[in-house]
Amino acid sequence: MDNKGTDTSESDIESLSSIFKKGLESYNNITNSDQPTNSPDMQISIKRTMKTFEDATRLVSLAGIFSNNESIDEVSTSDLQYFLLPALLGSLNLKLTSGERKDIVDVAEIYFKDFLLRCNAYNLSNYQDKKTDEKLNKTELEQLLTAVNTRANKIQRFKEQKELKSKLGDLKKNIENEHVDEEIKREYFITMIKLFIHEAIEELNSIDMEKPILEHMDNMKKDDKIQPKRALPPPLRPIIITKDEVQKAVFGAGYPSLPTMTVNEFYDKRVAEGIFPDPNKKKTVPTSLQEAALAGMSLNQDEKEEELKDKLIEEDDEENIARMRAKDEFKDDHRRGWGNRMNRS
Missing domain, CATH: 1.25.40.540 (TAP42-like family)
Incomplete structure (x- = not known):
């Protein structure tokens, strides 16, 4: 070619x-x-x-x-x-x-x-x-x-x-x-x-x-x-108080790094800290007005109420002492008048 x-x-x-x-x-x-x-x-x-x-x-x-x-x-x-x-x-x-x-x-x-x-x-x-x-x-x-x-x-x-x-x-x-x-x-x-x-x-x-x-x-x-897809919001990571061990396992599994407690664990923790009364200890006398009423005591007799308080103090009742300490700590941390700022910053 x-x-x-x-x-x-x-x-x-x-x-x-x-x-x-x-x-x-x-x-x-x-x-x-x-x-x-x-x-x-x-x-x-x-x-x-x-x-x-x-x-x-x-x-x-x-x-x-x-x-x-x-x-x-x-x-x-x-x-x-x-x-x-x-x-x-x-x-x-x-x-x-x-x-x-x-x-x-x-x-x-x-x-x-x-x-x-x-x-x-x-x-x-x-x-x-x-x-x-x-x-x-x-x-x-x-x-x-x-x-x-x-x-x-x-x-x-x-x-x-x-x-x-x-x-x-x-x-x-x-x-x-x-x-x-x-x-x-x-x-x-x-x-x-x-x-x-x-x-x-x-x-x-x-x-x-x-x-x-x-x-x-x-x-x-x-x-x-x-039509762009909407970005999914980041997952919530709450600190929760669950009702029982099953829910703790379910909710806690998703948030292993968060402190998750059952109601019973929370109560036991407060008892150990002396804030809540120990339900296993036998009560010698009523420790509140409600319990006194349930025990048949008259709520209108102020003198008997004062006697009851004095008696608890004299007997060094552990539950009463814990309750009084918690009350004193609350007063120390929340002094009278701190919540009223009279509209001042």
Whole structure:
């Protein structure tokens, strides 16, 4: 084939060949690697290989290697491999994990369609870009026939893919020979192109199924931006006095660092401090007006009340002493008149 690029030298063509070979080796290493695709090293390799193929694509464009008015027989054997550039870039794009998935899928779709349409132009494929509205306009019978044909086509493509892979493996062994025949070399590249045609169609079918999901997710994100979720208030962390051990376990479990007590624990603590009377000690005489009334004492006899107080003091009743001490401590901490500031700060 004559060189169509007027500004491209032989050194540029040699450079293109070496660049593409380097990129293809890297691509094969990526696809055959056991390393996770989302690993940092793998993502670096994918982006580096994409850069290599992008450079090769620019050189192909400068050289004007492909033309719309020629057949596949007019393309030189060494140039056949450059048919694969958009398919390789589309495949690598789908392996990217950084950035918006919708953008990645859109770019990959452009690459695969560009590859298939160029193959159509050279009669290597008969790919048809199906429109969604065409499917909607079909009758039920036509849709059923389409489904049957689609299934049959999938089975046929699977068989062809299997045959092409086997054939490509055999040809690859011969292509590594330094003195390989030109026809074998040509057949190797065309077989590789046909195999990528099947893979590109499969990827486009997968993209057709993925895009509605991505659009739905994108709409959900937009709705979230319009109506942002209200931030939940921080959880309350109260100091509580629970009724029993069960509630203590329930409420205390959520706040292990907070002092949580049952009612009984609280009362026992106050008894130990001498503030509350000990219920286990036997009372010798009533210690309050209410208890005196319950004991049958007359509440109207002030003298008897005073005698009762004096008697408690003389007998050094422990409960009475504790009560009086608590009262004195209260008076010391709350002196008379402290609560009345006469509206002064």
